[in-house]
Amino acid sequence: xxxxxxxxxxFLAQFIGDDAPFNNLKDICKWASNYGYKxxxxxxxxxxxxxxxxxxxxxxxxxxxxxxxxxxxxxxxELSTHLQGQLVAVNPAFDELFDGFAPEKLRKNPKDRTAWAxxxxxxxxxxxxxxxxxxxxxxxxxxxxxxxxxxxxxxxxLVNDAFTExxxxxxxxxxxxxxxxxxxxxxxxxxxxxxxxxxxxxxLDHVNQHPxxxxxxxxxxxxxxxxxxxxxxxxYHERIKMFHVKDAEFNxxxxxxxxxxxxxxxxxxGRFRSLGDGQVDFKAIFSKMxxxxxxxxxxxxxxxxxxxxxxxxxxxxxxIKNHIIRVTERAFDDFVxxxxxxxxxxxxxxx
Numbered sequence: 001x002x003x004x005x006x007x008x009x010x011f012l013a014q015f016i017g018d019d020a021p022f023n024n025l026k027d028i029c030k031w032a033s034n035y036g037y038k039x040x041x042x043x044x045x046x047x048x049x050x051x052x053x054x055x056x057x058x059x060x061x062x063x064x065x066x067x068x069x070x071x072x073x074x075x076x077x078e079l080s081t082h083l084q085g086q087l088v089a090v091n092p093a094f095d096e097l098f099d100g101f102a103p104e105k106l107r108k109n110p111k112d113r114t115a116w117a118x119x120x121x122x123x124x125x126x127x128x129x130x131x132x133x134x135x136x137x138x139x140x141x142x143x144x145x146x147x148x149x150x151x152x153x154x155x156x157x158l159v160n161d162a163f164t165e166x167x168x169x170x171x172x173x174x175x176x177x178x179x180x181x182x183x184x185x186x187x188x189x190x191x192x193x194x195x196x197x198x199x200x201x202x203x204l205d206h207v208n209q210h211p212x213x214x215x216x217x218x219x220x221x222x223x224x225x226x227x228x229x230x231x232x233x234x235x236y237h238e239r240i241k242m243f244h245v246k247d248a249e250f251n252x253x254x255x256x257x258x259x260x261x262x263x264x265x266x267x268x269x270g271r272f273r274s275l276g277d278g279q280v281d282f283k284a285i286f287s288k289m290x291x292x293x294x295x296x297x298x299x300x301x302x303x304x305x306x307x308x309x310x311x312x313x314x315x316x317x318x319x320i321k322n323h324i325i326r327v328t329e330r331a332f333d334d335f336v337x338x339x340x341x342x343x344x345x346x347x348x349x350x351x
Contacts, residue, residue, distance in 0.1 A: 005243075007297050014302050025049045042079055087113055088114065122176045129182060167207045185242040187221075220303075249278040298323075
């Protein structure tokens with residue numbers, strides 16, 4: 001039987017802040033529930049919301065977190081280790097920029113920072129297991145983003161060497177996720193070595209087609225790359241285990257295209273928008289997800305250059321709810337079915 005997508009859920013990362021109700025798990029869950037969300041996707045880099053190490057090591061603590069979320073009528077859809085995953089692979093050119101993702105004591109110490117990030121990902125696997133979750137999302141990090149559109153040309157063998165090293169770092173992590181029964185879903189994203197289908201397939205080749213190396217599908221990043229985001233589902237649906245519902249638009253001009261001219265978000269040709277305000281064909285996406293029996297959550301990720309976040313969250317819950325297709329349990333023309341009759345079939349075929 002086909003599966004109806006679960007939702008709406010909301011990714012909390014862009015809403016967490018220092019003011020109530022966004023500064024603690026209990027209050028932000030009440031806020032999300034009041035907008036009609038059924039689940040939260042939980043970032044793991046802020047101990048006000050979850051202590052990842054403790055959730056990995058204590059089933060009792062994990063149950064307490066689940067119970068606190070359940071008090072608001074919600075559940076946890078998945079854990080996010082985006083920022084920690086970014087730190088699994090950082091080119092030295094980006095060390096200072098990404099140091100802010102790590103605890104202060106690890107800054108200006110790339111070796112220890114990487115070791116910490118890898119351990120964080122391993123905690124994410126065990127914490128997901130303790131929470132009863134079957135998928136988690138992360139970034140791949142990047143060793144060679146600075147060569148994405150190279151001049152001068154990349155030296156021979158550079159790409160293979162980069163993906164060999166990337167796989168060396170991620171393969172042991174993926175094995176831990178496999179032991180825990182959790183799919184690790186990479187968000188294919190600008191700035192990551194895994195940013196489209198080709199790079200994802202390169203990575204799969206280097207990790208021996210690892211069964212837990214899966215995908216989070218986010219069409220907004222593909223709008224900005226001018227990639228066919230519907231065909232992406234056709235190609236990779238068996239690996240898509242998570243879904244960010246995020247809108248975007250790409251409006252090139254005579255002055256500006258994909259690279260954005262170093263403009264801020266408001267003035268870029270490609271920019272993220274609140275749901276329904278961009279160019280993504282979500283009717284087609286939700287149809288394909290239903291067609292391919294996607295079994296996960298539809299999770300709002302809000303990133304808009306123009307609209308207030310609370311308006312985006314309020315409108316997003318209803319938008320997702322209205323796009324979820326309640327899949328049918330029977331064919332529309334069953335009423336004219338003549339049943340199974342092998343003799344009839346033979347007569348129709350002239351046999």
